Amino acid sequence: MDTHKRVNWFHNLFSLAILFMFLGNAKSSNGFNAPESGQFELTVEEVDSHLPYSSANQGIYQMNDMEEDAWEMVQKKGTQFVVDDQPFYVNGFNTYWLMVFAADQSTRGKVTEVFQQASSVGLTVCRTWAFNDGQWRALQKSPGVYDEDVFKALDFVVSDARKYKMRLILSLSNNWEAYGGKAQYVKWGKAAGLNLTSDDDFFSHPTLRSYYKAHVKTVLNRVNTLTNITYKDDPTIFAWELMNEPRCTSDPSGDKLQSWIQEMAVHIKSMDAKHLVEIGLEGFYGPSAPDRAKFNPNTYATQVGTDFIRNHQTLGVDFASVHIYADSWISQTISDAHIEFTKSWMEAHIEDAEKYLDMPVIFAEFGVSTKDPGYNSSFRDTMFSTVYKTLLNSTKKGGSGGGSLLWQLFPDGTDYMDDGYAIVLSKSPSTSNLISLHSTRLAIFNSMCSWKCKWGCRKKNALETFLYHDDL
Numbered sequence: 001m002d003t004h005k006r007v008n009w010f011h012n013l014f015s016l017a018i019l020f021m022f023l024g025n026a027k028s029s030n031g032f033n034a035p036e037s038g039q040f041e042l043t044v045e046e047v048d049s050h051l052p053y054s055s056a057n058q059g060i061y062q063m064n065d066m067e068e069d070a071w072e073m074v075q076k077k078g079t080q081f082v083v084d085d086q087p088f089y090v091n092g093f094n095t096y097w098l099m100v101f102a103a104d105q106s107t108r109g110k111v112t113e114v115f116q117q118a119s120s121v122g123l124t125v126c127r128t129w130a131f132n133d134g135q136w137r138a139l140q141k142s143p144g145v146y147d148e149d150v151f152k153a154l155d156f157v158v159s160d161a162r163k164y165k166m167r168l169i170l171s172l173s174n175n176w177e178a179y180g181g182k183a184q185y186v187k188w189g190k191a192a193g194l195n196l197t198s199d200d201d202f203f204s205h206p207t208l209r210s211y212y213k214a215h216v217k218t219v220l221n222r223v224n225t226l227t228n229i230t231y232k233d234d235p236t237i238f239a240w241e242l243m244n245e246p247r248c249t250s251d252p253s254g255d256k257l258q259s260w261i262q263e264m265a266v267h268i269k270s271m272d273a274k275h276l277v278e279i280g281l282e283g284f285y286g287p288s289a290p291d292r293a294k295f296n297p298n299t300y301a302t303q304v305g306t307d308f309i310r311n312h313q314t315l316g317v318d319f320a321s322v323h324i325y326a327d328s329w330i331s332q333t334i335s336d337a338h339i340e341f342t343k344s345w346m347e348a349h350i351e352d353a354e355k356y357l358d359m360p361v362i363f364a365e366f367g368v369s370t371k372d373p374g375y376n377s378s379f380r381d382t383m384f385s386t387v388y389k390t391l392l393n394s395t396k397k398g399g400s401g402g403g404s405l406l407w408q409l410f411p412d413g414t415d416y417m418d419d420g421y422a423i424v425l426s427k428s429p430s431t432s433n434l435i436s437l438h439s440t441r442l443a444i445f446n447s448m449c450s451w452k453c454k455w456g457c458r459k460k461n462a463l464e465t466f467l468y469h470d471d472l
């Protein structure tokens with residue numbers, strides 16, 4: 001369906017939504033004063049001013065006027081994210097290389113491009129790396145030694161995100177060797193004369209723990225040279241992530257990683273009580289929940305020293321993260337089993353987050369590689385709609401499904417960086433439409449409540465009917 005029709009349809013929906021909201025509130029005493037008579041008659045222009053999109057607005061994502069001034073920290077309230085007490089459901093993306101691209105004038109423009117393109121389809125959160133240890137264009141050249149030019153590049157990423165009303169999840173290290181990660185910390189340790197035998201010593205050796213803690217401290221206390229805002233006070237930062245995809249295969253009991261998570265989550269909170277913290281896990285079930293192991297993609301997943309439920313029951317951890325890679329975990333060849341896995345994997349974690357964790361869950365990486373045997377773009381679209389619909393099923397119940405971040409969004413002209421999972425919006429019209437539609441749906445949930453209505457009131461049920469019309 002073309003954009004113009006969609007926008008018209010959305011006008012109608014929004015008018016109805018607002019009407020239901022007013023009717024609902026007029027009959028309840030949920031902290032909202034019944035509107036004066038006459039306020040029910042909203043004109044199309046008034047409705048339009050609260051729309052996140054219009055056909056005339058292809059550029060920067062326009063926030064609700066009422067929220068224009070405020071740029072508050074994202075917080076957690078029970079199983080939901082909130083901003084200034086209003087729900088904040090996330091449609092977001094990953095682009096890991098922003099800092100390194102920003103470090104060179106010749107590629108810096110790509111950072112702005114990706115934010116601009118992301119905001120044009122309503123994406124509001126970007127997950128990216130706030131580490132690069134000992135490699136080319138390293139942020140941290142050696143323990144405690146930083147390249148100021150690269151730090152300024154990270155400053156640019158943070159200040160540019162703000163311009164596009166984009167929140168950032170900043171990851172602080174890597175399980176894998178790309179950009180240094182735990183292997184680089186172990187190399188540094190060996191160079192300092194430590195007796196280290198495994199990359200997992202990153203998690204247990206006191207000296208390596210102190211290197212990591214010092215890195216975290218440096219990033220949190222960084223004063224952005226472009227905005228003068230200290231990172232730990234900057235609402236542009238949605239959350240800190242301890243590590244990208246931590247695994248500790250040397251200790252399948254999970255104790256070694258658990259102890260590291262406990263120490264590091266509290267370390268961050270002791271310096272920065274305002275920001276949310278998440279671990280960066282892929283979400284595998286471990287020894288603490290044998291009955292959940294059936295949801296794992298394979299039997300190996302229980303052996304990697306991670307434990308979704310136990311790891312997230314840690315003081316200082318605010319929300320859960322899960323990744324979804326049916327192709328690399330089940331079989332590289334595309335099949336319907338990938339879709340079934342995705343749905344049950346998501347539903348299981350959403351249920352855990354409600355039952356055992358009392359926190360929101362973000363599906364922080366999901367995607368499919370164009371290099372997979374049997375791949376075609378309609379399969380990718382099926383995968384994306386499965387993720388989005390499963391989340392909406394949670395959202396409409398006020399459940400724990402807090403959002404998703406696709407892996408990964410690239411601007412035009414960066415194909416040489418593509419690992420197969422990259423989406424370039426201009427080259428993927430059908431996927432772009434799906435992303436846009438999901439943003440629009442979430443924006444209704446998020447902005448509906450900017451009228452200070454409360455979940456559980458009747459208008460929510462009235463809205464479901466409209467949100468679930470699939471013939472868009």
Ligand SMILES: *[C@@H]1O[C@H](CO)[C@@H](O)[C@H](O)[C@H]1NC(C)=O
Nearest residue numbers: 193194195196197198201205
């Ligand atoms: C190094 O550590 C290993 C394992 O902890 C141990 O077996 C070995 O004896 C140690 N080597 C030295 C030189 O201390």
Ligand SMILES: *[C@@H]1O[C@H](CO)[C@@H](O)[C@H](O)[C@H]1NC(C)=O
Nearest residue numbers: 159223224225226227228229
């Ligand atoms: C940051 O602070 C410096 C020194 O106080 C000041 O000169 C500069 O104008 C400030 N920049 C911004 C963007 O506020």
Ligand SMILES: *[C@@H]1O[C@H](CO)[C@@H](O)[C@H](O)[C@H]1NC(C)=O
Nearest residue numbers: 334335374375376377378379
């Ligand atoms: C796309 O791939 C899926 C899964 O391999 C297959 O079922 C479907 O028929 C393909 N569609 C097209 C249009 O090729």
Ligand SMILES: *[C@@H]1O[C@H](CO)[C@@H](O)[C@H](O)[C@H]1NC(C)=O
Nearest residue numbers: 343385386387389390391393
């Ligand atoms: C969402 O919920 C509806 C109604 O319960 C169900 O029919 C549908 O299969 C669910 N969709 C997904 C993707 O979970």
